[in-house]
Amino acid sequence: MRIAVTGGAGQLVNSMTERGPLAGHDVIAVGPPVLDLALPVDEAVHAVLEAARADVIVNAAAHTAVDKAESEPDLAFAINAVGAGAVARAAARIGVPLVHISTDYVFSGDKAEPYVESDSTGPTGVYGASKLAGEEAVLASGADVAILRTAWVYSPFGANFVKTMLRLAESRDEVGVVGDQYGNPTSALDLADAVIAVAQHLAEGSDARHRGIFHATGDGDATWAGLAETVFAASAANGGPSARVKHITTADYPTPARRPSNSRLDCTALFERHGVRLPDWRISVAAVTARLLHEKKIAA
Numbered sequence: 001m002r003i004a005v006t007g008g009a010g011q012l013v014n015s016m017t018e019r020g021p022l023a024g025h026d027v028i029a030v031g032p033p034v035l036d037l038a039l040p041v042d043e044a045v046h047a048v049l050e051a052a053r054a055d056v057i058v059n060a061a062a063h064t065a066v067d068k069a070e071s072e073p074d075l076a077f078a079i080n081a082v083g084a085g086a087v088a089r090a091a092a093r094i095g096v097p098l099v100h101i102s103t104d105y106v107f108s109g110d111k112a113e114p115y116v117e118s119d120s121t122g123p124t125g126v127y128g129a130s131k132l133a134g135e136e137a138v139l140a141s142g143a144d145v146a147i148l149r150t151a152w153v154y155s156p157f158g159a160n161f162v163k164t165m166l167r168l169a170e171s172r173d174e175v176g177v178v179g180d181q182y183g184n185p186t187s188a189l190d191l192a193d194a195v196i197a198v199a200q201h202l203a204e205g206s207d208a209r210h211r212g213i214f215h216a217t218g219d220g221d222a223t224w225a226g227l228a229e230t231v232f233a234a235s236a237a238n239g240g241p242s243a244r245v246k247h248i249t250t251a252d253y254p255t256p257a258r259r260p261s262n263s264r265l266d267c268t269a270l271f272e273r274h275g276v277r278l279p280d281w282r283i284s285v286a287a288v289t290a291r292l293l294h295e296k297k298i299a300a
Contacts, residue, residue: 001025001026001199001203002025002052003056004054006060006087007029007062010062015155015157040085042086056199056203057099058195061084062131067256069127070125070257076130079130083134084100084138085141089143097146098144098146099146099147100134100138101195102150102213104152104263105263106135108124109124110262111262113266114266115265116266116269117149144211146214148270151184152186152217154288165232165243168243170298175243175245176246177225177246178247180249183260184218186217186281190218190278194274198214198270198274198276209273210273214267215265218278218284225247225248239293240293
């Protein structure tokens, strides 16, 4: 199977180009300047993706800077909504299935339990609103599509929470981390495996159960503070930097964009309809932390 994945040098793109060949698939990364969804033009997007000659397209391109999105909404909506729609329409015209990556931020975060796919959406900021608009554009495109919502992504690539914690621990004895927001830490490597499995199901058949919206996160939940403690424990076990974690509240760490207090996603449908379950997040955090230390990639 040949997979074209949009998104430049993002965490998921890098993870897919690493994991795809291990599963016997060709993965072609298509990003700027060849495909720049900040300037989405249907004909240009179609031409680039048609030239990729893929069996499946994965749209991992996104404006993911949550706080910056508040001050640059036009760019966020161009990439996350208009661009997503252009990719989906291209997939429909070419006649290949699409896996589109979305986010927990489409929800308000006010629910007490993990969110299921059918729960009402209610984004509270520009990033979430732009990603929800992207979902709507993708679903309206006529593409043969599965949308995967994920959350709290980290990896050996790019800037992410795990890397930030390890870097801070090099110079601090104590780090203040928010302890009243809950979510599902997700390794981009594990997510890549899930995306590839879903893509293969789409490419191999027309089962309606394989289409639609799914949640795809690491198994189990945590707070940011709990995630930091797990990172430091794994780092210490590998001879790396460690620090004490001071649990702080959301109010203690104000940000331009409101963070959901509950980002937990219920991934039952992904398992029941695709047979895919991501590993326990603690196992994956330990593996990524050890790899970062071994490869000396703490710096973003």
